[in-house]
Amino acid sequence: MAISATNLTKSFGEGATRMTAVDNTDFVAHFGEMVFIVGPSGSGKTTFLSMISGILRPDAGTVTVKGCDIWALDNDQLADFRLNTIGFVFQDYHLFTRLTSAENVAIPLILKQQDWDTSLAAANQCLEIVGLKGFGKTLPVKLSGGEQQRVAIARAIVGSPEILILDEPTASLDGDTGKMVIAFVKEKVLSASRCILIVTHDIRINEYADRIVHMEDGRITGLDKGAQ
Numbered sequence: 001m002a003i004s005a006t007n008l009t010k011s012f013g014e015g016a017t018r019m020t021a022v023d024n025t026d027f028v029a030h031f032g033e034m035v036f037i038v039g040p041s042g043s044g045k046t047t048f049l050s051m052i053s054g055i056l057r058p059d060a061g062t063v064t065v066k067g068c069d070i071w072a073l074d075n076d077q078l079a080d081f082r083l084n085t086i087g088f089v090f091q092d093y094h095l096f097t098r099l100t101s102a103e104n105v106a107i108p109l110i111l112k113q114q115d116w117d118t119s120l121a122a123a124n125q126c127l128e129i130v131g132l133k134g135f136g137k138t139l140p141v142k143l144s145g146g147e148q149q150r151v152a153i154a155r156a157i158v159g160s161p162e163i164l165i166l167d168e169p170t171a172s173l174d175g176d177t178g179k180m181v182i183a184f185v186k187e188k189v190l191s192a193s194r195c196i197l198i199v200t201h202d203i204r205i206n207e208y209a210d211r212i213v214h215m216e217d218g219r220i221t222g223l224d225k226g227a228q
């Protein structure tokens with residue numbers, strides 16, 4: 001099992017303004033599957049993923065990733081977990097405009113103290129995996145939206161994370177490009193040793209999900225497609 005969350009709960013605010021963003025929720029994901037998390041704005045999806053990825057400490061409940069209770073780790077161990085196990089792709093790519101595509105992709109390896117040349121070579125290999133061979137020296141602004149998203153995906157996978165999280169990956173892309181990017185992720189990035197979680201409002205890409213999980217008012221309310 002890749003991820004198991006039990007009784008996960010998180011509230012924000014105090015007194016009368018206190019609200020529960022994630023409410024006593026359980027979740028399981030396996031290696032080899034691509035799971036979509038859908039639900040209305042404010043239903044708790046980002047809060048939920050932040051707790052699963054070791055970014056936001058839950059008020060209650062446990063998150064186990066590859067058998068490790070991540071919220072029992074100390075801060076250094078948790079930082080290592082995030083760097084080595086989780087790859088994150090943001091809606092707006094978050095690429096550095098003054099760095100080349102390969103330099104953007106190399107950043108996680110530089111953070112892991114790998115030397116510059118080795119990191120750039122690995123970055124160029126990842127660009128090849130995402131279909132951008134030869135674009136290493138190109139600045140992101142010279143690329144289309146779909147290509148920039150693929151650079152962001154290359155950066156997320158360069159450290160070989162087993163858990164890949166994409167937050168609204170197609171929101172800034174037109175319909176066809178969005179589908180192409182997700183089809184590509186499913187074919188080339190998903191593997192038996194990797195689990196991919198995608199938050200999306202984009203029903204045009206539903207066909208690529210192995211499983212769709214619905215969130216509403218901080219709770220997982222339903223499962224579509226291959227429900228456990």
Ligand SMILES: Nc1ncnc2c1ncn2[C@@H]1O[C@H](COP(=O)(O)OP(=O)(O)OP(=O)(O)O)[C@@H](O)[C@H]1O
Binds near residue numbers: 021039043046047
């Ligand atoms: N740091 C915070 N402080 C206070 N309230 C917060 C904080 N983060 C989230 N919330 C609240 O928790 C609820 C869930 O937010 P969350 O961002 O997890 O929802 P979401 O489903 O990801 O929404 P969206 O689809 O719009 O991104 C919302 O009501 C939000 O206002």
